[in-house]
Amino acid sequence: MELLYATYHLDAGPAEAEVHARSVLLEQTIETPEGVAQRYPFVRDQMQGQIETLAPAVGGGYRLVLGLPIHTAAVDPAQFLNVLFGNASLHAHLTLEDVTLPPALHARFPGPRFGIDGLRALTGVTGRPLTCSALKPVGLRLDELATLCRLFAEGGIDLIKDDHYLADHPFCPFEDRVRRCQDTVEETAARTGHRAHYVPNLSGTPDQVHRQLDFARAAGVRVVMAAPMLLGLPCFYELVRRHPDVAVLAHPSFGGMPNIRPALLLGKLFRLYGADAVIFANYGGRFSYPQAVCADIAATLRAPWAAVRPAFPVPAGGMQVERTREIVSFFGLDTILLIGGSLLEAGPHLLDRTRELTDRVARAVAEITTSPS
Amino acid sequence: MELLYATYHLDAGPAEAEVHARSVLLEQTIETPEGVAQRYPFVRDQMQGQIETLAPAVGGGYRLVLGLPIHTAAVDPAQFLNVLFGNASLHAHLTLEDVTLPPALHARFPGPRFGIDGLRALTGVTGRPLTCSALKPVGLRLDELATLCRLFAEGGIDLIKDDHYLADHPFCPFEDRVRRCQDTVEETAARTGHRAHYVPNLSGTPDQVHRQLDFARAAGVRVVMAAPMLLGLPCFYELVRRHPDVAVLAHPSFGGMPNIRPALLLGKLFRLYGADAVIFANYGGRFSYPQAVCADIAATLRAPWAAVRPAFPVPAGGMQVERTREIVSFFGLDTILLIGGSLLEAGPHLLDRTRELTDRVARAVAEITTSPS
Numbered sequence: 001m002e003l004l005y006a007t008y009h010l011d012a013g014p015a016e017a018e019v020h021a022r023s024v025l026l027e028q029t030i031e032t033p034e035g036v037a038q039r040y041p042f043v044r045d046q047m048q049g050q051i052e053t054l055a056p057a058v059g060g061g062y063r064l065v066l067g068l069p070i071h072t073a074a075v076d077p078a079q080f081l082n083v084l085f086g087n088a089s090l091h092a093h094l095t096l097e098d099v100t101l102p103p104a105l106h107a108r109f110p111g112p113r114f115g116i117d118g119l120r121a122l123t124g125v126t127g128r129p130l131t132c133s134a135l136k137p138v139g140l141r142l143d144e145l146a147t148l149c150r151l152f153a154e155g156g157i158d159l160i161k162d163d164h165y166l167a168d169h170p171f172c173p174f175e176d177r178v179r180r181c182q183d184t185v186e187e188t189a190a191r192t193g194h195r196a197h198y199v200p201n202l203s204g205t206p207d208q209v210h211r212q213l214d215f216a217r218a219a220g221v222r223v224v225m226a227a228p229m230l231l232g233l234p235c236f237y238e239l240v241r242r243h244p245d246v247a248v249l250a251h252p253s254f255g256g257m258p259n260i261r262p263a264l265l266l267g268k269l270f271r272l273y274g275a276d277a278v279i280f281a282n283y284g285g286r287f288s289y290p291q292a293v294c295a296d297i298a299a300t301l302r303a304p305w306a307a308v309r310p311a312f313p314v315p316a317g318g319m320q321v322e323r324t325r326e327i328v329s330f331f332g333l334d335t336i337l338l339i340g341g342s343l344l345e346a347g348p349h350l351l352d353r354t355r356e357l358t359d360r361v362a363r364a365v366a367e368i369t370t371s372p373s
Numbered sequence: 374m375e376l377l378y379a380t381y382h383l384d385a386g387p388a389e390a391e392v393h394a395r396s397v398l399l400e401q402t403i404e405t406p407e408g409v410a411q412r413y414p415f416v417r418d419q420m421q422g423q424i425e426t427l428a429p430a431v432g433g434g435y436r437l438v439l440g441l442p443i444h445t446a447a448v449d450p451a452q453f454l455n456v457l458f459g460n461a462s463l464h465a466h467l468t469l470e471d472v473t474l475p476p477a478l479h480a481r482f483p484g485p486r487f488g489i490d491g492l493r494a495l496t497g498v499t500g501r502p503l504t505c506s507a508l509k510p511v512g513l514r515l516d517e518l519a520t521l522c523r524l525f526a527e528g529g530i531d532l533i534k535d536d537h538y539l540a541d542h543p544f545c546p547f548e549d550r551v552r553r554c555q556d557t558v559e560e561t562a563a564r565t566g567h568r569a570h571y572v573p574n575l576s577g578t579p580d581q582v583h584r585q586l587d588f589a590r591a592a593g594v595r596v597v598m599a600a601p602m603l604l605g606l607p608c609f610y611e612l613v614r615r616h617p618d619v620a621v622l623a624h625p626s627f628g629g630m631p632n633i634r635p636a637l638l639l640g641k642l643f644r645l646y647g648a649d650a651v652i653f654a655n656y657g658g659r660f661s662y663p664q665a666v667c668a669d670i671a672a673t674l675r676a677p678w679a680a681v682r683p684a685f686p687v688p689a690g691g692m693q694v695e696r697t698r699e700i701v702s703f704f705g706l707d708t709i710l711l712i713g714g715s716l717l718e719a720g721p722h723l724l725d726r727t728r729e730l731t732d733r734v735a736r737a738v739a740e741i742t743t744s745p746s
Contacts, residue, residue: 023659030510031536032714039720042544043512072511075540076577078603082537082626086603089629090654092661137403138445139416163404164455167448171415204449205611206579230451230459232605238578253455256462258631281463286396288465341405347412 001046003067005100006084010062011093017062021054024094025066027087046071063097074108077237077273089259096260099268106306113240114247114276115309116302116334122222122247123158123197128365129328131156131358132199132249132314134340135181136163142172146180148350152343153188153196155354159336160185161225162201164251168208174200175215182219199249202226206235213243223276227251233273240274249314250275262293267300271311277336282315282327291330298331312336321353324360329368337361374419376440378473379457383435384466390435394427397467398439400460419444436470447481450610450646462632469633472641479679486613487620487649488682489675489707495595495620496531496570501738502706504529504731505572505622505687507713508554509536515545519553521723525716526561526569528727532709533558534598535574537624541581547573548588555592572622575599579608586616596649600624606646613647622687623648635666640673644684650709655688655700664703671704685709694726697733702741710734 006028012020029049030037037043046069053065073083085096101109112118120126133152135145152160160181168174181198189195200216202209202224209231216224224246228236230253240248250270257265262280270278278301281287283294298313315331316338327337339357346353379401385393402422403410410416419442426438446456458469474482485491493499506525508518525533533554541547554571562568573589575582575597582604589597597619601609603626613621623643630638635653643651651674654660656667671686688704689711700710712730719726 027659030512031538032510033718036714036717036720037510037512040510040513040517042514043510047510047512071542071544072538072540075542076581078576078578078600079538079540081603082576082600086537086600086626089627090625090660090662091629137405137410137413137416137420139403139410139420140413141415144413164459165404165445165452167445167452169444169448171444203451203455205451205607206605207611208449227451227455227459230454230605230607232579232603232608234578234603235605235608238580252463253459254462256464256630256632259629286400287463289463341409344409345406347409 002070002102002104003049004070004073004083004102004105005052006066006068006096007098008064008066008088009057009095009097010064012062017054020093021051021062021064024064024088024091025049025051027091028066028068028083031087070102070105074105077234080105080109081233085260089257094259096264098261098264101306106308109272111272111308112274112276112311113244116312118309119247119276119312124195125158127333129333129335129337129361130158130312131361132159132161132336132338133157133343133354134161134163134338135166136340136344138163138165140172142176142180145172145177146184149181149184149198150188151350152354153185153194154192155351156194156358157196157354159197159199159223159249161199161249164201164225164227164253166201167203174212178216178219178221182221186220197223199223199225202239203230206231206238209235209239210242213239213246217243217246221246223247223249225249225251227253228270228273228275229254233269237273247276248274250278252278252280262289263296263300267297271301271308275311277312277314279314279316279338281317282319284323285316285318287317298335302334314338321357321360324357325364325367328361328364333365375443375475375477376422377443377446377456377475377478378425379439379441379469380471381437381439381461382430382468382470383437385435390427393466394424394435394437397437397461397464398422398424400464401439401441401456404460443475443478447478450607453478453481454606458633462630467632469637471634471637474679479681482645484645484681485647485649485684486617489685491682492620492649492685497568498531500706502701502708502710502734503531503685504734505532505534505709505711506530506716506727507534507536507711508539509713509717511536511538513545515549515553518545518550519557522554522557522571523561524723525727526558526567527565528724529567529731530569530727532570532572532596532622534572534622537574537598537600537626539574540576547585551589551592551594555594559593570596572596572598575612576603579604579611582608582612583615586612586619590616590619594619596620596622598622598624600626601643601646601648602627606642610646620649621647623651625651625653635662636669636673640670644674644681648684650685650687652687652689652711654690655692657696658689659691671708675707687711694730694733697730698737698740701734701737706738
């Protein structure tokens with residue numbers, strides 16, 4: 001019987017830890033009184049799982065590791081979540097911390113098709129972080145979006161993504177927007193030699209996002225953005241698997257589940273479901289993620305993990321151009337810098353400000369790679 | 374400009390409440406420095422939203438009501454979530470409490486197709502709560518599931534649902550299971566006159582769940598179960614809209630987001646996305662939801678709300694048969710009682726135990742409806 005290992009934090013004292021641990025195990029497996037399972041040999045021998053570890057955690061509470069049978073978890077990408085943290089998410093005082101997969105489950109989840117190396121090959125960018133900016137705010141018309149797109153591309157940005165509020169709006173319909181922005185980056189590439197990639201945001205029901213991706217791909221788009229928690233992770237999985245030649249940037253919207261360790265959800269699960277790069281709220285920006293959480297997310301995205309390709313961390317959320325050196329230094333070269341508002345604030349000086357960003361990235365890389373380690 | 378009103382709780386003191394409120398508003402609308410929006414008249418006038426209320430909350434912190442433009446929220450069922458609590462879910466110290474929709478957004482979200490009245494008409498059950506039990510634990514073979522199904526049907530259960538861990542397993546493939554269980558309830562109905570409904574669980578990627586529902590419907594199934602948070606709410610929405618003649622029971626798996634009020638997520642959003650009945654963890658069972666939270670969920674599911682049909686509350690999670698009177702008394706007649714383990718524990722006496730449950734429901738109804746109110 002192959003097991004996956006799920007690690008939880010139990011906010012419990014010594015008197016109740018064992019009882020809580022048993023109830024979480026029951027919840028994530030047979031979900032019936034144990035006597036019932038005894039009547040069915042297959043259930044008794046194959047479906048019950050076990051408590052691997054229950055030990056006091058550093059900082060209080062208990063660390064609980066469950067060994068969970070993969071008969072159910074491996075059957076489809078919704079059941080994997082269900083077994084990992086389905087009903088358990090409803091238990092108070094419980095946090096999902098980590099997961100380890102056996103080989104059969106890795107076969108079900110091949111992960112990113114591009115990852116860091118593939119996205120570098122696709123964009124032709126080596127030896128430095130990639131740069132990314134955003135077409136925003138929502139409400140701009142096609143001409144306004146195309147202008148931003150051209151200036152970002154001329155300024156040397158690698159990935160020009162839609163704002164996550166851009167969908168199939170009457171004032172900038174998805175297909176018209178993709179055509180305009182894709183034409184713009186192609187025209188700029190032909191003129192300047194710098195090939196920026198336009199990254200449209202996919203949004204809607206599963207049928208809508210499949211149609212959007214089909215259209216974008218036919219228009220020449222090679223990188224798209226989607227929010228796995230808005231669409232649902234099984235929908236994201238299907239999107240990724242059905243379009244092997246398009247890279248996917250995952251957006252964290254609706255991904256704030258306080259009972260899941262951020263690095264597990266954004267760093268490990270998004271990667272497992274196929275994200276080639278994952279946006280997260282950087283420290284010191286509009287959000288309040290501590291620096292250590294951000295380091296944890298980046299490290300988890302890039303950590304060796306069976307045959308699952310490493311994915312790019314994309315720190316974002318109110319980053320200032322002036323912080324380029326610090327961010328590159330903190331996250332290293334295998335990073336995508338996403339800076340939106342701090343460029344857009346420049347208004348008529350957007351092109352200069354964008355060039356300043358790409359110059360700062362080049363200088364930061366030169367300083368970091370020549371300084372003694 | 375039509376607005377939707379989102380209510381949040383800010384865990385903030387008087388010194389920072391205003392700043393936090395502004396940052397949440399910015400996050401859920403233009404997501405760029407305010408100066409940028411001023412340059413574009415449409416963005417400035419149509420996309421910025423406003424703070425409607427910011428006032429100290431009972432019990433501490435602040436109650437924040439934002440008026441959010443529906444240009445984005447109404448464009449598709451993923452964007453509605455995105456505008457309501459997308460990036461905001463990543464903010465610490467913030468809880469989503471409620472939402473109010475203008476007419477244009479109600480047009481996008483017609484809600485349940487059956488609801489309480491429709492599900493009563495479909496099952497032919499009036500004047501009492503419906504009863505529901507579960508085919509579990511996962512790991513049973515087809516013969517074992519069919520036996521349970523027959524005994525539940527003979528015992529008078531109305532809805533016989535799959536365990537939420539039942540998917541397309543090799544040991545009980547979805548299509549074989551649906552055929553066997555559906556045959557069983559039909560054969561029992563012909564023999565006994567009591568028409569139970571078999572309720573298969575849908576699980577997988579969007580393509581898989583659509584195929585499963587097509588198959589189930591062709592086999593005569595009229596009620597299915599799905600977990601909106603596992604599949605993704607936009608996938609659940611599409612499933613509901615595409616199959617107008619099949620009722621949907623929503624399962625709460627993966628729905629434990631501690632930063633969303635349970636009655637809003639399970640009671641209001643699941644209903645808005647089309648659930649005809651919603652399962653939730655009842656007080657005094659395997660989970661630790663307080664009684665007041667359960668009452669809030671049930672009341673929210675049944676509250677008058679524009680043209681959105683009321684949906685059935687389905688309290689569940691380790692309920693004992695002996696609690697029937699108390700549960701019916703607490704939740705009232707427009708309830709579905711879901712009791713699994715407490716029946717299955719009876720083993721060879723399952724039929725008697727099931728009849729005990731349906732008798733207890735009848736007696737509880739008689740007592741409640743004849744007692745002075």
